[in-house]
Amino acid sequence: MADDLNLMLEDVPDDVTALVREAAGSMPGYPGDLRATARRGAAKRLRYTGGMAGAAAVLALVAVAVPALIAVNRSGGATATPAGPVISWPQRQVLTMLHSRPGGSCGIGEVLPDGALRWIPVLPSVRKDVPLICLVVYRTQPTPSSQVWAFLSVVPAPHVLPDGRFFFAMGGPGHEQFAVVDADGTSGTTHTLKPGDSVIAADERDAFALRGHSVVAYDLRTGAARVLYSFPPDNQLRFSAQSDADIEAGRLAWVSGDCSAWVVDARTGTLVSHLDLAALTPNHRPAADTGTACDPGVLRLSPDGRRLAVLYTRGHPSAAGWIGVFDVASGELLGNVAVPQTSGPPQPMIGLASLAWFEPQKVRVAWSTGVASPLYRTYMMLVPEPAAPSPSPTSSPSPGGGPASPSAGPSQPSGQPSGQPSRLASPSGG
């Protein structure tokens, strides 16, 4: 009786506790590993979000198809629906590669999904008339000689265009060029920008450059320039000379001198989002709005244009760099992780690095070390999903299966900004 009362009061006798712990301890440890779990979990998340997206797609299809069928029946004709953008994972990842040894080659390296490197020696294919040197320089720095061209690899970082060609900037005294090189690196064309223009990114049709407060499109084939849109002079949409830019899903993103990132519709200039990058380094907000104090130097939009990954280094000497990831629609900082410092002397990570979205929840940074061995390094970041609304007593995920919560999935349809985007740009000369 006394024993029963004791047990009802939740006490577990010591000998039973010891027995259970002995039984548990007698087994070999858990043989699973974190990487396999992450892979399996990422696949599940894709299925959950894919399932929700599929259901939404079916509903949307019904909503669109029924009125369309009615319209076709009424008019007796057929309607054509334009195809949406194809979103593919992982993004291709290229970065500037160079050897520090004398006579060493330089070019673009593509880090393949399995981590292997594909070397693309593009420089001989674009400049045969003058000597080339392989430099990593910021746009604000002068090139050393009027007879030598530099490979401007920092601004912007090399891109892979949607058709597989490579795009990068080159520079000489008083001039700036952009080059488009075939996928195999054997042939390419260059076009010279007008003085004062700064190329920042490219899509399959145009290279985008900044001219004062205007965004100018240079036709990749002909090199002809046209102004797409202009921003009001007082809205500080300035481009940081040491920062990167990117285009994905029709969205153009870049870092401005006030340490913020702007995301606009690339073709119209309609503002999608304005992200405060100083939140990444709250103790190192630039004192003066000089355009050079903002640290984030490499950025990459996800293939659907909904998230923005930023690589920066300032204020964190213990890490090789840091990666911050923002939700473009809400401006929420989803994750901020350190890239571990490797042994040996610090490497100039910014300027020789690139980011790529590997999966919807993974961002990989790769950076050239500038020496023969190791030639480059990579690091993978797991990106958390956007935070769900505050939990309620009934919002716990079901242990038996099914999505944890509807709010845990994507908050916006692919490629759509939240709310009504405001239009800050006034088209001129487009």
Add this chain to the structure above:
Amino acid sequence: MARPAGRAQPAKALEFEEFYRSHADRLYRALALTLGDTHLAKEATDEATARAYARWPTVSRLENPGGWAYRVGLNWATSWRRKVRRERPMPPSDPREGEPATGGSGGVEALRLLAALPVPQRVVIVCRVLLDMSTVETARLLGVADGTVKSRLARGLSALRSTLTEEMDNGR
């Protein structure tokens, strides 16, 4: 215009890694004791941790993510056994299935004693002893009344103690 929130979310990926490193092994042992099958426990742990990863933003906010993962693993294993039984009638399960590869005879004996208990009693004992949960937390996790947990615990502990006493009396 969408303005930034201006606040840093914790690094969820690192949080999950920390959760995994601190919970996965204990979760596996708890499931192995409950299920009496280390192979099935391994699969159940894999499944539970993968689901936790997939829903980590929500799971991480739960009061007891480890308990949630245990329940997920248990439910998954139960469903799997039901499915297998439906499709291919199995012989009665051998409580020593998936015996430990290491450990002395004491551990094997302890496993045998625990395996002799009905599963519901094993579950509450594992929750109390290995997962350090109170009866209230256990009841909430399993979706049963506090009294049910207490009575299962009492019966299970009583059975274990009587077996232990018997074996001590028999000099085993």
